[in-house]
Amino acid sequence: DAGITQSPRHKVTETGTPVTLRCHQTENHRYMYWYRQDPGHGLRLIHYSYGVKDTDKGEVSDGYSVSRSKTEDFLLTLESATSSQTSVYFCAAQIAGGETQYFGPGTRLLVL
Amino acid sequence: EDKVVQSPLSLVVHEGDTVTLNCSYEVTNFRSLLWYKQEKKAPTFLFMLTSSGIEKKSGRLSSILDKKELSSILNITATQTGDSAIYLCAVPNNAGNMLTFGGGTRLMVKP
Numbered sequence: 336d337a338g339i340t341q342s343p344r345h346k347v348t349e350t351g352t353p354v355t356l357r358c359h360q361t362e363n364h365r366y367m368y369w370y371r372q373d374p375g376h377g378l379r380l381i382h383y384s385y386g387v388k389d390t391d392k393g394e395v396s397d398g399y400s401v402s403r404s405k406t407e408d409f410l411l412t413l414e415s416a417t418s419s420q421t422s423v424y425f426c427a428a429q430i431a432g433g434e435t436q437y438f439g440p441g442t443r444l445l446v447l
Numbered sequence: 448e449d450k451v452v453q454s455p456l457s458l459v460v461h462e463g464d465t466v467t468l469n470c471s472y473e474v475t476n477f478r479s480l481l482w483y484k485q486e487k488k489a490p491t492f493l494f495m496l497t498s499s500g501i502e503k504k505s506g507r508l509s510s511i512l513d514k515k516e517l518s519s520i521l522n523i524t525a526t527q528t529g530d531s532a533i534y535l536c537a538v539p540n541n542a543g544n545m546l547t548f549g550g551g552t553r554l555m556v557k558p
Contacts, residue, residue, distance in 0.1 A: 366544055377550040378490070378535065385544060393545075425489055434479050434539045436546055438489035 338362040339439035341426050347445045354413040356442050358426030365431040367409040368393075369401060371422040372441075378425070384409055416446045449474045453536050453549035461557050464526050468552045470536030471518040478543055480519050482510055483535040485551070490535055493521075526556045 338361035348354050358367060369381040370393075380393030382401040390401050398420060400412045413420055426439040450473040460466055472480065479497045483490035494503040496512040496519060503510050507530075510521045523530055533553050537546040 368545075375550075378548040380545065383545065429544070434543050434546075435481060435492055435495055437492065440489050 339426060339428055339437060341424075341439040341442050343442060344440065345443045347447065348416050349447050350417055351415050354416050354444065354446075356411045356424055356426075356444070358409040358411070358428075358439055360407050360409075360426075360428045360439075362428065362430075363406060364428035364437075365406075366429040366436075367403065368427040368429070368436065369399070369409065369411045370425045370427065371395065371420075372425060373422050381411065381424075416444075418446050420444065421446045449538060449540055449547040451536055451538055451547050451549035453534075453552050455552060456550070457553040457555070459555045459557065460526055462527055464556075465522065465524045466526060466554060468521040468523075468534050468554070469518065470521070470549055471516075472536075472538045473517065474538050474540070474547075476541045477514065478539050478541075480512055481537045481539075481546065482519070482521050483537065485533040485535060486531075493534075523554075526554075528556050528558055530554060531556045 340359045342357045368383040370378045372378050379395045381399050382393050384390045384403040402410045424442045427436040429436045452471050454469045479495050481495050482493040484493050494510045501512040507524045512519045533551040535551045536549045
């Protein structure tokens, strides 16, 4: 599992509420990623980080923000959750100079 | 824009069968191609193929890269029910810091 954990693992929330998902890694990986996975769409990149305080948008970043104040933690925030953000969210990490990404166990989010 | 297409979308076989999964790609600058297996949880890394390592094998799984055809295949011989999963293919971007994933092939192996 490359030392990647996610919390919470499951969450049910209501439309309009803020939600923060946490990704924590213990291997000092430089790059970290947030994906969402939906039937028919595969894995889509939301945001990624290439170092502390360095982040950039991915393919489906609207409605999401991220922060990385420490190497080991990468937070994904839904400022005002919508039903279209119901999904499984995966965090991943990649060492600098490598190309293989290792994934966390995922967070299943249901927005009612 | 990098693109990865996998086929078939899904596949149902019986234990003992051999299966071949396909992945085709379009990238600005080819660096490598990765295969992942996803059961009911996170994707787990299987293989990475590069220009200098076009063939990889691990037990009953093997993969080959065809740079001329811009494609790769993943073979599974003597399939078992534990091989049931979604198999994902991905290619890194030019900088090597982002992956583009295909939509995956869902394999179901029946006893």
